[in-house]
Amino acid sequence: MGNATLSSLIKMVNQIADNNVHVGTTDDAANAVASHITRFWARPMKQQINEYLNEGGEELNEIARQAVTQLQK
Amino acid sequence: MLQHFDPNKDYGTPARVSENLVTLNIDGVDVTVPEGTSVLRAAAEANINIPKLCASDNLEAFGSCRICAVEIEGRRGTPASCTTPAENGMSVTTQNNKLAKLRRNIMELYISDHPLDCLTCPSNGNCELQDVAGAVGLREVRYGFEGENHLDAKKDESNPYFTFDPSKCIVCSRCVRACEEVQGTFALTIDGRGFDSKVAAGQDDGFLASDCVSCGACVQACPTSTLMENSVIERGQPEHSVVTTCAYCGVGCSFKAEMKGTEVIRMVPFKDGEANRGHSCVKGRFAFGYATHNDRVTEPMIRDSIDQPWKKVSWEEAFSFAAGRIKDIQAKYGRESVGGITSSRCTNEETYLVQKLIRAAFGNNNTDTCARVCHSPTGYGLKTTLGESAGTQTFDSVMKADLVMVIGANPTAAHPVFGSRLKRRVREGAGLIIADPRTTELVKSPHIVADHHLKLRPGTNVAFINAMAHVVITEGLEDKDFIANRCDNTAYNKWREFISEERHAPEQTEDITGIPAAEIRSAARLFAAAPNAAIFYGLGVTEHSQGSSMVMGIANLALATGNIGREGVGVNPLRGQNNVQGSCDMGSFPHELPGYQHVADDAIRGRFEASWGVTLDNEPGLRIPNMFNSAIDGTFRGMYCQGEDIAQSDPNTNHVDQALRSLDCLIVQDIFLNETAKYAHVFLPGTSFLEKDGTFTNAERRINRVRQVMPPMPGMADWEVTMALSKALGYEMNYSHPSEIMDEIATLAPTFKGVSYERLEELGSIQWPCNDAAPEGTPTMHIENFPIGLGNFAITEYVATEERSNRKFPLLLTTGRILSQYNVGAQTRRTPNQAWHDEDVLDLHISDAEMRGINDGDWVGISSRAGDTVMRARITDKVQPGVVYTTFHHPGSGANVVTTDNSDWATNCPEYKVTAVQVVKVNSPSNWQQNYQNFDDQQQDFLKQGRESISQ
Numbered sequence A: 001m002g003n004a005t006l007s008s009l010i011k012m013v014n015q016i017a018d019n020n021v022h023v024g025t026t027d028d029a030a031n032a033v034a035s036h037i038t039r040f041w042a043r044p045m046k047q048q049i050n051e052y053l054n055e056g057g058e059e060l061n062e063i064a065r066q067a068v069t070q071l072q073k
Numbered sequence B: 001m002l003q004h005f006d007p008n009k010d011y012g013t014p015a016r017v018s019e020n021l022v023t024l025n026i027d028g029v030d031v032t033v034p035e036g037t038s039v040l041r042a043a044a045e046a047n048i049n050i051p052k053l054c055a056s057d058n059l060e061a062f063g064s065c066r067i068c069a070v071e072i073e074g075r076r077g078t079p080a081s082c083t084t085p086a087e088n089g090m091s092v093t094t095q096n097n098k099l100a101k102l103r104r105n106i107m108e109l110y111i112s113d114h115p116l117d118c119l120t121c122p123s124n125g126n127c128e129l130q131d132v133a134g135a136v137g138l139r140e141v142r143y144g145f146e147g148e149n150h151l152d153a154k155k156d157e158s159n160p161y162f163t164f165d166p167s168k169c170i171v172c173s174r175c176v177r178a179c180e181e182v183q184g185t186f187a188l189t190i191d192g193r194g195f196d197s198k199v200a201a202g203q204d205d206g207f208l209a210s211d212c213v214s215c216g217a218c219v220q221a222c223p224t225s226t227l228m229e230n231s232v233i234e235r236g237q238p239e240h241s242v243v244t245t246c247a248y249c250g251v252g253c254s255f256k257a258e259m260k261g262t263e264v265i266r267m268v269p270f271k272d273g274e275a276n277r278g279h280s281c282v283k284g285r286f287a288f289g290y291a292t293h294n295d296r297v298t299e300p301m302i303r304d305s306i307d308q309p310w311k312k313v314s315w316e317e318a319f320s321f322a323a324g325r326i327k328d329i330q331a332k333y334g335r336e337s338v339g340g341i342t343s344s345r346c347t348n349e350e351t352y353l354v355q356k357l358i359r360a361a362f363g364n365n366n367t368d369t370c371a372r373v374c375h376s377p378t379g380y381g382l383k384t385t386l387g388e389s390a391g392t393q394t395f396d397s398v399m400k401a402d403l404v405m406v407i408g409a410n411p412t413a414a415h416p417v418f419g420s421r422l423k424r425r426v427r428e429g430a431g432l433i434i435a436d437p438r439t440t441e442l443v444k445s446p447h448i449v450a451d452h453h454l455k456l457r458p459g460t461n462v463a464f465i466n467a468m469a470h471v472v473i474t475e476g477l478e479d480k481d482f483i484a485n486r487c488d489n490t491a492y493n494k495w496r497e498f499i500s501e502e503r504h505a506p507e508q509t510e511d512i513t514g515i516p517a518a519e520i521r522s523a524a525r526l527f528a529a530a531p532n533a534a535i536f537y538g539l540g541v542t543e544h545s546q547g548s549s550m551v552m553g554i555a556n557l558a559l560a561t562g563n564i565g566r567e568g569v570g571v572n573p574l575r576g577q578n579n580v581q582g583s584c585d586m587g588s589f590p591h592e593l594p595g596y597q598h599v600a601d602d603a604i605r606g607r608f609e610a611s612w613g614v615t616l617d618n619e620p621g622l623r624i625p626n627m628f629n630s631a632i633d634g635t636f637r638g639m640y641c642q643g644e645d646i647a648q649s650d651p652n653t654n655h656v657d658q659a660l661r662s663l664d665c666l667i668v669q670d671i672f673l674n675e676t677a678k679y680a681h682v683f684l685p686g687t688s689f690l691e692k693d694g695t696f697t698n699a700e701r702r703i704n705r706v707r708q709v710m711p712p713m714p715g716m717a718d719w720e721v722t723m724a725l726s727k728a729l730g731y732e733m734n735y736s737h738p739s740e741i742m743d744e745i746a747t748l749a750p751t752f753k754g755v756s757y758e759r760l761e762e763l764g765s766i767q768w769p770c771n772d773a774a775p776e777g778t779p780t781m782h783i784e785n786f787p788i789g790l791g792n793f794a795i796t797e798y799v800a801t802e803e804r805s806n807r808k809f810p811l812l813l814t815t816g817r818i819l820s821q822y823n824v825g826a827q828t829r830r831t832p833n834q835a836w837h838d839e840d841v842l843d844l845h846i847s848d849a850e851m852r853g854i855n856d857g858d859w860v861g862i863s864s865r866a867g868d869t870v871m872r873a874r875i876t877d878k879v880q881p882g883v884v885y886t887t888f889h890h891p892g893s894g895a896n897v898v899t900t901d902n903s904d905w906a907t908n909c910p911e912y913k914v915t916a917v918q919v920v921k922v923n924s925p926s927n928w929q930q931n932y933q934n935f936d937d938q939q940q941d942f943l944k945q946g947r948e949s950i951s952q
């Protein structure tokens, strides 16, 4: 799988996180991001961001990382 | 609403609304009317038709011709019935010898000054002057027919759509009043006095050079042939008419298509149209010629690759070729490797079928729509806060607003009929706040001055709306009762704490937004103090990296000030295209089935599965930008695109070009070989709105009928084409008429439960939700409660866009539309509307121009991190220093080569409104433009070869 999707997904999830920082605690924010991804992202997109996290997920910001981790549960 | 009045009759003066009724006696008949109604209108309602010339029921009475004179018991003389209000107990005589003589004398004067070339006059058979002459029994003209015939008066033929022939003018001033009252442009005046008086456009500089916006209201108002459509002059009076709906903007104006056989002679705005009330703009009234333009492609075509010429084929071959390719792709790359795009220009029924084909025949949820790139944040933001993805009001509602705030919208250009209505309300005294980086017409124009122009920097909307809400809350201006009774208090308290933080104070945000703190404070106080404050917004709100946050911020402000749930208030998205609302309603988004029902909800999905007889995917599909990325990655390889020109309309053209070239099968259904079709393998000819049967849903949630006025040029209607394609893919659909599609929608989308073509015929139009609780529809939403119970305040933190000006790209580019062209211009560029805008130009402020040695009209290169293009510069003070602006109506100008792939965090709606750019003087087109030209030449040649090929 190429890079166009992955780089956009990283940007997207970080951006969703940035826009949810203030909804409450870090946990609240991560929940909001995780629920957003569950509701709006397509299956292959979810798979790709999961794989990315498993490979280290370096470019994910803190809330994004927590949210994606949560999605795997 | 049920029809009480005959929309084809002119009642002489406007209807009045009053709880007080008055009863008067006219020619022995008792008539009861609302207080304020004229005697002329009261009589007309009782079918007593007093002759009239200067009066018309869309204009305030003027009392100049005196043909409508009557006698009223106890009053002296013969007052004009159009200017005399009906009173209780009045006794009126409309016909007697004295009145007849008086009227004949007046007519005699008019006629003696009129060229009597009736038999060759374009109005012949449809002339009010003739009718009145007949009605008053004019038999002789004592002043002789040798009076001035003025036939030497010069015609003004500057406007491409209508002619002004002063020789026929009776100086009734209906045109002047239509331009002022209905349109609000004030382009016309009556020059001179008495017999020498005449109508003049501007400073007598002709219609085209004047401020005239070619709305045609004056042409419609003119009782003679002085102002006349060129199409009528050339082809004669129409012989029948069909009521249908404009296919341009989200106002959704109703029109009478006046026909001669299957040829449209003219479009006349329908008086009973509830969205437009008999008015229109230049696009809807005049720019319909594209429908029969030579560029129409009316036969199916296929080709193996985009480097080959097209080949004309039969419909069957086109379907089997397309279906074969899609099936091959899916066999090789999986079920999710294909998808499709529905169009906001197509009908609800067409859109519904395309998403159904994708979900049922492709077997995935990879469906999206062009609303992705305009109003997807509206859907997200309003659903989150108010519980429904739609605007809350009718357009009429603005007439009850005391204050209107327009944010990121330019209604006089993009939603002109609403723009005129709003201007009328402002002339009546409503306050006006404009939040826009540019100085739009609503900021200042004849008889309009906004109370505040909040000239914010592009990309700082959320900081601005938060500052407004901060003032409301910290100054105690909120509507405590509304909040306590109608809103979720936990969410409110959390939001209240958030918004009260000092960092949202206008003094703190001033440096971000560029709006002086005092101005925000004063605007917020004005907004909060208004008994009815309404917000209207456009793409300047949604097309940002925080589009969804901004929509929620707007809803927060409306909730906090209690401006929801009655007439005169509300949150009103001005939808770009005719059927943006409808395409979203119809389940075009990858996560929602029709009626905004989530695909992951088993019970809901189960109902669709039962009805459609297939298993549906329970995961959302790809959005347009995700499709493009996956195409570049090689995992997405086939696409069905109906009536949508993604190659021109979507941002970052180079990226879109790369994605489209990666597809193994692109099926385009359109009326022209548009930019996207140049990358296609299958071309399915589509139909224009004049050939369609179906419905559009406008920005007020109003479902209007679109009626076929001429047969589909390709021989098949679009819904039939989708059905046949689906069948070839192995999933059969069986409808014999679009009404059956609507019947199915009504069974599956709860908000459409009560909608059917029969009900639409009965009611004229229906605003959804229409169900058992609201069998006639819902003009105003959220009156008693919200679909989510209580209003929900959302936290809207301002997050600056990554797209910032810097040393390399020091200016901010923002894009928009103008009045005469429509979006990608595929339609309007093929009409005489080109007279007003035949190229996109770059607007820049004089200080930015001087710094770069740029003069008005120079070619300038515009570069961003996404790409470069070249346009001509226009120097203006309408944009602020540091901001440049352009339109995207012409493909060769490449506005979207420059825009980036930044997008809204929640919906991926592109950030068209903010791109950091540099502008320099150049003398040749950009590389992109040269490549574009070569590609276009090649594809036009392939099309030509296709047209000449023999159908197989």
Ligand code: SF4
Pocket: B175, B178, B179, B180, B183, B185, B186, B187, B188, B201, B211, B212, B213, B214, B215, B216, B217, B218, B219
């Ligand atoms: S066309 Fe419209 S804007 Fe132009 S003069 Fe007539 S009413 Fe005014």
Ligand code: SF4
Pocket: B168, B169, B170, B171, B172, B173, B174, B175, B176, B199, B221, B222, B223, B224, B226, B227
């Ligand atoms: S142009 Fe037509 S509407 Fe205008 S004053 Fe003359 S006759 Fe009346």
Ligand code: SF4
Pocket: B246, B247, B248, B249, B250, B251, B252, B253, B276, B279, B280, B281, B282, B283, B284, B285, B415, B416, B417, B418
């Ligand atoms: S473009 Fe919009 S305002 Fe103009 S006629 Fe059509 S629907 Fe009405």
Ligand code: FES
Pocket: B051, B052, B053, B054, B055, B062, B063, B064, B065, B066, B067, B068, B069, B080, B081, B082, B083
């Ligand atoms: S119609 Fe009443 S004065 Fe002209």
